[in-house]
C-alpha cells in the first residue's frame with residue numbers, strides 16, 4: 021500500500037505522502053481503521069493498550085495515566101509556542117516543519133539488544149513506544165489544518181516473529197490520535213515536498229545531538245546547499261512544555277516516588293554489615309520492579325564508607341563494614357517517569373557521634389531549602405543558599421573555623437559539597453537539560469533538593485570526620501501553596517533510619 025514506486029507516477033496527490041495536501045483541499049481527515057478508544061480490542065499493537073493490557077491502561081489512555089487528548093494538546097502547544105516565538109523576530113516565516121525522531125535499538129553485542137528506552141521528547145509528544153519511528157508536525161496557514169504525521173516502521177512478519185508485533189501504519193492513526201501515518205521510508209520525500217511548497221519555512225530538527233541514525237541521514241540531505249534551509253533545534257520548546265507537569269504526570273511522578281521510597285525503606289531494613297554494595301543494589305532493584313517500576317532510573321550509587329566521596333560511584337563491588345555508613349542514590353522509572361532519592365544510613369543501625377553531627381546538619385540545611393521553595397527561587401539561588409547554610413552548620417560542628425569571613429565561608433562550604441543542590445526531574449533524571457537553572461521555579465515543576473557533605477582525607481578536619489560522605493535527596497513538587505515532598509514516605513529522621521536499620525542486624 022505504501023510502495024514508494026507510487027511516488028513516481030502522476031497520481032502523487034493521492035499517495036499517502038501527500039495526504040497532508042489532501043487534508044488541506046478536502047478539509048476532511050483521513051479515516052482511521054480503528055476507532056478510538058480501543059474498547060475491548062484485543063489485537064496486539066507494538067505497545068500495551070487497554071484491550072491487551074487492562075492491568076496497565078484504562079480505555080482512552082495511550083500510555084498509563086496519559087489520555088490521547090493530552091498528547092494532542094502537547095503537540096498543539098508546541099506548534100503554538102514555536103509559531104509565536106518565530107513571529108516575534110522573523111515576520112517572513114509562516115511555516116514550520118518539526119521533526120522529532122524516536123530512539124533506535126542499541127546492541128551490546130551481535131543481535132543482543134540493551135533494554136529499549138524510548139527518546140523522552142518523542143514519547144512525550146507521540147505516546148509511541150516503538151523504535152525507528154518519527155513524529156512530524158507540519159504547520160499550515162490555518163491552525164485547524166496543521167498536520168501531525170507519525171512515520172512508522174512497516175509491518176514485517178519475519179521481524180515480528182522475533183521481536184513481537186508492530187503497530188501498523190493504519191492503526192497508528194487511531195492509537196496516537198494523529199492526522200495521518202506513513203512508512204518511515206517516506207520521510208525524506210515528505211520533507212522535500214513540504215520544503216519545496218513552503219520556501220519560507222523553518223525546519224525544526226536537532227542536528228547537534230542525533231537521536232536516530234536513519235532519521236539523521238535523511239535530515240542531513242536538507243542541510244546541504246541545494247536546500248539551504250533555515251533550521252533550529254526544537255528541544256528547548258519541547259523542554260519548556262515538559263518542565264511543567266500535568267495532573268496526570270504528577271500522579272505518575274508520585275507513584276514513581278512512592279515505589280522508590282518504599283524500596284529504599286525496605287533496603288535499609290535489609291542491609292547489614294558484611295553485605296556487598298552489589299547485594300544492597302540488587303535488593304533495591306528487586307523491590308522497585310516488584311512494585312511495578314520497569315527499571316531503575318539510573319545506575320544507582322551504593323557506596324559504603326569512604327567510597328561515598330566518589331560522587332558518581334557505580335562500581336558497587338565492595339563490602340560494607342560495621343561502623344561505616346552507606347550512601348545510596350537510587351530511583352526508579354515508572355511508565356516513563358523517574359524518581360531520584362538519596363539516603364545515607366549507618367549499616368549497623370546506629371550513627372556514631374561524628375556521623376550524626378554531619379547527618380543532622382544536612383537535615384537542617386535540606387529542611388530550610390525545601391521551605392524556601394515557597395518563594396519560588398531559582399535552582400541556582402537554592403545552591404548559593406545551600407553553601408551559606410551549610411557553611412554555618414559546618415562551623416557549628418567544627419569542620420570550618422568560626423573565624424572565617426562570610427565570602428570565604430561560602431567557598432569553604434563549596435569544598436565540602438562540590439555538586440549542585442538541585443536539578444529538574446521528570447521523564448529524565450536530569451530532566452529538560454536545555455532549561456537554565458537560573459530561572460525562577462514555578463508551580464508544576466518537580467525538582468530535587470540534595471545537599472551533601474563529603475569529607476575526604478585531604479580536608480584539614482578532625483580525623484574522626486575524614487572519609488565520610490553524606491547526601492540527603494528528596495523530590496519536590498512546586499505548587500501555588502508551597503512545596504510538596506513527593507518522597508515524604510522515604511524514612512529520613514535519625515529515629516526512623518536507626519529503627520529500620522537495626523531491624524535486620526545479626
Ligand SMILES: [Mn+2]
Nearest residue numbers: 360468470493
Ligand atoms: Mn539527583
